Amino acid sequence: MIEAQKEAQRLYGKFYFELCQIDGDHTEECTISLLAIRCAVACCDEIIKTHKVYNESLPPFGIGKDFYENIKHELHKL
DSSP states (O other): OHHHHHHHHHHHHHHHHHHHHHOOOGGGHHHHHHHHHHHHHHHHHHHHHHHHHHTSOBTTTTBOHHHHHHHHHHHHHO
């Protein structure tokens, strides 16, 4: 689960940074944080959906959809 936690933090940070670039006003930090989590969850959902279509392990390194479900779980805990 530690790897899922790290990946959840990485995805969250990536989307958070991108959203901050759009709106430099940090008074809306809570909104940006929530949007970053939603974007990261949507990203995981797309990977899971692709996995179901092709019914195979996904890159990187052959990681399956369960890993991305764990990431989503960790994102919801942020």
